[in-house]
Amino acid sequence: MSNPLISVSDLTVTFGGSRPVHAVNGVSFTVGTGEVLGLLGESGCGKSVTLRSLLRLHPPRRTTYGGRIEVDGHDILSMSEEQLRRYRGSVTSMIFQEPLLAFDPVYSIGRQISEAIRRHRAMDGTAAEAEAIRLLDRVQIPQAARRYHAYPHEMSGGMRQRAMIALALSCRPKLLLADEPTTALDATVQIQILLLLRELQREMGLSIIFVTHDIGVAVEISDRVAVMYAGRIIEEGPIAGIIGGPAHPYTRGLLASTVTQNMRGTRLEAIPGAPPDLADLPPGCAFAPRCSHASATCLASIPAYETHAGRGVACFHSLNDEGVPPSVTAKVS
Amino acid sequence: MLVYLLKRLLYALPIALSVTLVCFLLVHIAPGDPLNAVVPADAPAEVVNALKAAYGFDKPLPVQYVRWLGRALTGDLGTSVATGRPVADEVLSAVRNTILLAVIAAIIGFALGALLGGVAGYRHRGIVDRLATALSVVGVSVPHYWLGMVLTIIFSTRLNWLPAMGAGPGGSKEWLWDGEHIRYLVLPVATLMVIPLGIVTRTIRALVADTLSKDFVQALRAKGLSDRAVFLHVVKNVAPTALAVMGLQLGYLMGGSILVETVFAWPGSGFLLNTAIFQRDLPLLQGTILILCLIFVLLNLMVDVLQPLIDPRMRRS
Structure with a gap:
């Protein structure tokens, strides 16, 4: 090295x-x-x-x-x-200990992922949403397109942490x-x-x-x-x-x-x-x-x-x- | 969401109904006869009885209540004992004046409070924070009728800049949006907005500081968001609770300005209430309290409908 x-x-x-x-x-x-x-x-x-x-x-x-x-x-x-x-x-991105606290409770998890994508990658709203759904699917969240609109409190701890990983990896x-x-x-x-x-x-x-x-x-x-x-x-x-x-x-x-x-x-x-x-x-x-x-x-x-x-x-x-x-x-x- | 809205609307009905019952009973529990004020003490018994029958005071209470409620639902709140005018007309014109005062005081107080509280929350333990905290303590603690009198002494009596009493030149009761009328608003609004300013400042400061200490704010920064973008997240998190507090405060402003309206002789509902109490004008008193209570119920309903629109966690029905 x-x-x-x-x-x-x-x-x-x-x-x-x-x-x-x-x-x-x-x-x-x-x-x-x-x-x-x-x-x-x-x-x-x-x-x-x-x-x-x-x-x-x-x-x-x-x-x-x-x-x-x-x-x-x-x-x-x-x-x-x-x-x-x-x-x-x-x-560099980060995943946190308690995903329930690391997600903003009043935005859907999908919005929070596409927010990061739009911040760092030249994508419009629709493309960012599609990319966020692809990422949610990649971290093995079932029914990713539907989960895009879910709020943090509506998901289980494991699902939330998967979504957190999707968020962290969203900008490669x-x-x-x-x-x-x-x-x-x-x-x-x-x-x-x-x-x-x-x-x-x-x-x-x-x-x-x-x-x-x-x-x-x-x-x-x-x-x-x-x-x-x-x-x-x-x-x-x-x-x-x-x-x-x-x-x-x-x-x-x-x-x-x-x-x-x-x-x-x-x-x-x-x-x-x-x-x-x-x-x-x-x-x-x-x-x-x-x-x-x-x-x-x-x-x-x-x-x-x-x-x-x-x-x-x-x-x-x-x-x-x-x-x-x-x-x-x-x-x- | 729709189910929640309907449910909330349905809940409002029994609340409104119990409000009418309490309003009705309060007046009747109070000692003294409603006719004492208008009838001379040495009036013959048959005149008193005839008057009692005319106003319906001779019937049992439940009957009086049902009749009163039935008329109230059709917009007839009875006749003022003192002036002989319909209570509904008196109350509505007074409530219009109060709404004018309360809404302007609320807009200024809430806006200033949100600004001060927001800055104080962001600059925790900074100069603005200390200033805002001191100001909000003073705002909440100072008796506002006293403040009203002090302001009157300074700006009306001493400096002669602003009128001290009334809602328009020459005691006019018709409100107009011109400079001459607006001058009459300045002192009552300044007096009235002090309490909501203090409370909103304190609430927003605490909410913002609390939100900023949450993990998700770090997480938002960790994904590279600008301070402005993070601020928008903070606003949306703070908004539901702030709205609830503001709704309550607006409710208090509507009903609780009795002292300020009396100090400034503002022809609003508080002033009317004061008059009704001292003249023992029961129908007027009942009608005014009823309308103010219903406005309070309505404001709370609006807050309850707005909150879940902002915060998804409140949408569970």
Whole structure:
């Protein structure tokens, strides 16, 4: 990947106010054309904020961005408002967690899709309507022509999310941002939506950044995952590698706290404590107060992000395959 | 949709009917005899009884109600005890004057309120927002008859710019659209629009701020819509609730301007109501209240019909 479609380097996002909130603190990653990156983490870790920054959706008067975001040659953070409007929806589009809230309740879903089409593609009302119906059909909404006139509250959650996908893909974007799009759905519907997204992604050669806190969902859809904690990426790598051998104690904790079928009777592990206050971050590693491997170094300074063979991790005591930090092993032997 | 409209119309009928019943009873529950005001205290008993029979006050209440209602349906609201003129004529000419005042006050108050509230909602916690909030609190809290008197003192008595009383030069009751008559509108309208201005500002501000914080506004921006296009979405979301509030406010303006009309001696329904109360003119009182209540019912009906036309979620029948 000599020239990735998306390249984010050292992104910081701060929300102003009397107590500034440092939501994203130096995030860097790249996503290639046709690649799906899963962005994994707990609520409040900065994954959604990072995602929305790619469209510069945060309220401009309260938000300070730092670093650089490049998508398909566009320098997002230095765009004018007009350039931004042309970019939004056409190069990069987004699907949201709760489609009932992400659709305007007083317009039919068809109108909202053709509205986007007319905004970005040179089509008149009739052509845009026909295109919107074609898209609704493409995302497997039955009786698409009739559903064009349906209002959001008249559809089921799964149908609404399909319509949301149709809307997001209506202007043939290169990058799709997915903000927990399956979290609000039933398990069976979740799978259908994930399969549909995967299929459309292959067909259109889309790049997707998929934010989720559900490891199962991330496994289903992603080529690569990045794990975020307190506004930083703390581990990144191919999905199989991360699942098979997490290097960061937080990733390990996250995987161990997942409920799976074969765990009946065994104790579910939880990470003790709570994520740090983003307005008052500790000086060292943000996970150190909750980490069983933490040492004095961890509390004092922030570990550098080191990459090796397609994997990256930010930890002074990154774990080997046995789940024991090499430094600890060295002391014991 | 059509079913909903018919249903809503059908619901309006029993409401209107109970309004007539309450109007009728209110007057009869009040202490005192309706004839006391017009008949001298030392009138012979047979004169009083003859008058009672003439007005139908000697019959039992249900009979009086049915007869009154029956006549009211044909447009006959009885005769004013004080003036001897038909109540319907008195009420209609007064209501015309009140509608003039209320509608102009509503148009200006609603427009200014929507503008202020809209800007305040968009610029949450900005200067305009604080100003609008302060203004709306003052608007809602200031007693409007007091404001009317203060305005009269300043602009009529001190500066002598505007007339203080009446609806036209020389106490004329016929309204004309000329500069001379419009001068008489300025102070009552300014006084009357303060409350709806305050309430509409506050409502629209809250609605706009709430709508802007919704996910779908972000989603609209995310698909590249301009601020103007997003604004149109916001308007359509805010409109149903705003309309409901405005309909109620217009209703209050129609009926609740009794004090303002009295302060400015505006020959409207409020003024008439005031006269009727103090003269114990029961048929006039009943007729005026009835017409005002029916206007209120009609306004609510209109709002209920308009709302689902804008918001599809209200179309369930």
